[in-house]
Amino acid sequence: MYPIWEGIFIHSAMYVAIVSAFHVLASHLTVAAAWFNLYLERRAVYEKRPELYEYLRRSALGLLVFAYVFGAMAGVGIWQTTTAANPRGISTLIHNFVFYWGAEWYMFLIDVVGIIAYYYSFGRVDPKTHLRLAWILALGGTGTLSIIVGILSFKLTPGLWLDTGVSLNGFFNPTFWPQIFLRFALMFPITAAWALLIVTGMPKTYPEREPIIRNAALMGLGGLAVALAIFVFWFYPVLPEHAKIIMRTRAIPPITYTVILGGIAATFAGLLFAWRFPQRQQRLIALGALFVLFAAIFGAERTREVLRKPDIIAGYMSSNQLVFNDLPARNIESEEQRLNETGMLGSLPFLPRPDQIVLPANSGLPNQTIAVGRTLVVQQCASCHNVSQQTALIGFNQRLALRSLADLLYLRRATTADLIKSRIRAIGGFQYMHPVVGTEEELSAMAQYLEYFVQQVHPSQPQVVTQR
Amino acid sequence: MNVGEMLKMMRDPLGAPFYPPALQVLLVVTWVLHIFFVTLALGSSLYAIWGFLRPTNYRLRLARVAARLTPNAVGLGIVTGIAPLLFVQTIYDPIWYASNTLTGFWSVSFIFVVMGGYSLAYLFYLKGSPDGKLLWSAVASFILLFFAGWIMHVLAAVSIRPERWMEWYAPNGIIDTRGVIFHAWNIPRLVFLLPLQAGLSLAVTLTLFGWYFRRNEEDAPFMQWVASLGRKLGLVISPLYALTGLLWATTEGVEFGIGWQVGITLVGVGVALTGYFFWLRQPIRYAPRTLLAWIGTLVIVGMVREAIRAVSLARFGYSVATYPYAFDWGSIIVFTVTTIVGVAVLAYLIMVMYQSGGVKHDAQISPRVERLGTIATGMLGAWFGFFLLVGLYATFFLR
Known part of the structure; x- marks a missing residue:
């Protein structure tokens, strides 16, 4: 339906993942840090501890520069990367939820204008007025979280939306409630690491240094414990069966779980250490904690994205951007069914008919059939897989690529067009794959391109025949 | 499949x-709103560089203010950019998504470029601007921010030329999935929308700056200088604005068959602005009116952009008026309620900044604003009750 952007060196999906993980770190930080700062500011006002303002001022500047602005930029970055990587997926979200996003935008404006007002009015306005600004920041941040979770969770569990087509059903979907509380709790360990980073940059003589470290660590530990409990007793049980199966397949590499669990363990240990020995905290430890959290978030967000494979919107649209189920409530019919009859080429925008594919001498492809096959493979597989050398990092005898089809086929000894075609035909039997769409001829062309691709990556196999 | 069928099919079902x-x-x-902050960021960035390169007392002082303004304006430009991004995707999804995927690499790079520009601007503000060091960071920041503008310009230019998409994506039917080529642009449009509007947004902001600090008597000569600099800038740039508008009309306007209409509008706007700045003898006193005039101008420019887009797509039978729709009451209610709450809270925040910005300590927030704050904060809290219900x-x- 749209041109495919595969990515350059790095797969398009990885651009999304990197930007998203950063955005999650920054945006989650803004919410919980706002609550933590509100807690401290209340103590500053009501217990008459003005020295706390020094920490609050530093924290606010860091949040303004790092979390709010970079978080906002990364938020726009998610739009740009998802648009380039999977435009129809994001289109489904926008056409369902544009007004929810509009509502989130107000909350976000409150956040950004709020942090500017909060930071620049330190010492200028009455403490009670400033405390109100802290309240607004905390509430505004929580508002953004509340709204975005509905949109995010919709992708995995659209729930009743698949029957009613009503956006409210999609928004308040089965994983919305557990996820909102889970994320809210998880924000506090991030904020604890942030607080450590800020306070360890202040002089050792700062009188509130140790109390802030202990408070932050305790809050982080509490948040982590609550988040784990929500995951085990609420979030995991409401996950669709399909997602639970995916969690146990090779679709999620074991290293991901190692990173997540290692990150949780390291965060727990780090916060415990901070709580027990506040005087021994240093900036480097806090930076390390933030790095560990980034890695864990990266793993967790990747896992969340993979759980709904092979769909981009579970039960509605597959990762190759085709609607595969009817949605009678919105008068939408499955596209896959029609395309299996007419064929993909020439039936969708940006998929030229075979006769329009004329192989120039400098194309680098051996023959026209392989060029046709490449077009189809890119259309149907590139959203999740590396399907060419363009999105591989090659060096030091290593080739780094996202779920490379060349490697997967090679591992399964499907290295000739015939074997590959059999494999393609059977692919719908995998739990995390949809059946390939298209006519017999198109499947053959795809198989020939994939044989050529396997040959490129693993040249030990017999050379591909250049004319067929 | 012709372009019209293609666009129709690409609309979200x-x-x-x-x-x-x-x-x-x-x-x-x-x-x-978005373009005001974006162009202000570019304008203030350029002024900061110039002020440090050709320093006098006043210029240096203003350059430091500009250095501080740049990252804040970038931040606000980004935040305000989200709303038009939402709406363009809703009614122009075929062209927005096609241009973003055809230019995928640059579309994705955009945000890294902006982050780089913002970081360098902040570096210059924090570490360089007090004593004029690290000027390279201000220059590099300006280049990156301008380049980000160039990327957005290319995305817009690609989006309104759907008849060429297949030629760009699949020459001879062989698809190009790299997205690294800048396929289309229009230099007069770019110059009109970015550097010239950057100068004008800066000009207007300088008069506002003078107006905001007008009560500080010891600073009066400086504020007078700043505001008249704003007027001079406006006076010099406005005729160029008219001329470049004419060039835009004779290139892109003519290409889409509305050269006359675009030309008359943009030249008219440029001439009117020239006249406005010429007769603006008291720039401080009339700064709010100058801002209104500038916002009005930007609205007209926004409508011209929209007209070009509409005319371009009308060639293939695509029209916003015929875009399918179905009222989604749930989301409309959520949006409306949040708008009411959001506007109240934002009004309060802006009033606090306005009333506390002119002094270093102990600003007096008026009781009326405090009352607004109490109500707005209460509304924000009540919003969660609404959301929960x-x-x-x-x-x-x-069901």
Whole structure:
């Protein structure tokens, strides 16, 4: 339906993942840090501890520069990367939820204008007025979280939306409630690491240094414990069966779980250490904690994205951007069914008919059939897989690529067009794959391109025949 | 498949959740807010560089203010850019998504470029601007921010030329999935929308700056100088604005068959601005009116952009007026309620900044603003009650 952007060196999906993980770190930080700062500011006002303002001022500047602005930029970055990587997926979200996003935008404006007002009015306005600004920041941040979770969770569990087509059903979907509380709790360990980073940059003589470290660590530990409990007793049980199966397949590499669990363990240990020995905290430890959290978030967000494979919107649209189920409530019919009859080429925008594919001498492809096959493979597989050398990092005898089809086929000894075609035909039997769409001829062309691709990556196999 | 069929097929099958022309209006209005901050960031960035390169007492002082303004304006430019991004995707999804995927690498790079520009601007503000060090960071920041503008310009230019998409994506039918080529641009449009508007946004902001600090008597000569510099800038740039508008009309306007209309409008706007700045003898006193005039101008420019887009797509039978839609009441209610709450809270925040910005300590926030703050904060708290109720209703009753 749209041109495919595969990515350059790095797969398009990885651009999304990197930007998203950063955005999650920054945006989650803004919410919980706002609550933590509100807690401290209340103590500053009501217990008459003005020295706390020094920490609050530093924290606010860091949040303004790092979390709010970079978080906002990364938020726009998610739009740009998802648009380039999977435009129809994001289109489904926008056409369902544009007004929810509009509502989130107000909350976000409150956040950004709020942090500017909060930071620049330190010492200028009455403490009670400033405390109100802290309240607004905390509430505004929580508002953004509340709204975005509905949109995010919709992708995995659209729930009743698949029957009613009503956006409210999609928004308040089965994983919305557990996820909102889970994320809210998880924000506090991030904020604890942030607080450590800020306070360890202040002089050792700062009188509130140790109390802030202990408070932050305790809050982080509490948040982590609550988040784990929500995951085990609420979030995991409401996950669709399909997602639970995916969690146990090779679709999620074991290293991901190692990173997540290692990150949780390291965060727990780090916060415990901070709580027990506040005087021994240093900036480097806090930076390390933030790095560990980034890695864990990266793993967790990747896992969340993979759980709904092979769909981009579970039960509605597959990762190759085709609607595969009817949605009678919105008068939408499955596209896959029609395309299996007419064929993909020439039936969708940006998929030229075979006769329009004329192989120039400098194309680098051996023959026209392989060029046709490449077009189809890119259309149907590139959203999740590396399907060419363009999105591989090659060096030091290593080739780094996202779920490379060349490697997967090679591992399964499907290295000739015939074997590959059999494999393609059977692919719908995998739990995390949809059946390939298209006519017999198109499947053959795809198989020939994939044989050529396997040959490129693993040249030990017999050379591909250049004319067929 | 012809271009018209292609565009029709590319529209999202879900349709829009509201009357599409209303979304088009929101698109223009929010774009105006966005482009003001974006061009202000570019303008202040350029002034900061110039002020440090050709220093006098006043220029240096203003350059430091500009260095501080740049990252804040970038931040606000990004935040205000989200709204038009939402609306363009809703009613112009085929062209926006096609241009972003055709230019995928640059579309994705955009945000890294902006982050780089913002970071360098902040570096210059924090570490360089007090004593004029690290000027390279200000220059590099300006280049990156301008380059980000160039990327957005290319995305817009690609989006309104759907007849060429296949030629760009699949020459001879062989698809190019790299997205590294800048396929289309229009230099007069770029110059009109970015550098010239950057100068004008800066000019208007300088008069506002003088107006805001007008009560500080010891600073009066400086503020007078700043405001008249704003007027001079406006006076010099406005004729160029008219001329470049004419060039835009004779290139892109003519290409889409509305050269006359675009030309008359943009030249008219440029001449009117020239006249306005010429007769603006008291720039401090009339600064709010100058801002209104500039916002009005940006609205007209936004409408011209929209007209070019509409005319380009009308060639293939695509029209916002015929975009399918179905009212989605749930989301409309959530948006409306949040708008009311959001506007109240934002009004309070802006009033606090306004009343506390002119002094270093102990600003007096008026009782009326404090009352607004109490109400707005209460409304924000009540919003969660509303959200919870809607959620419970949708979860347990809506079938």
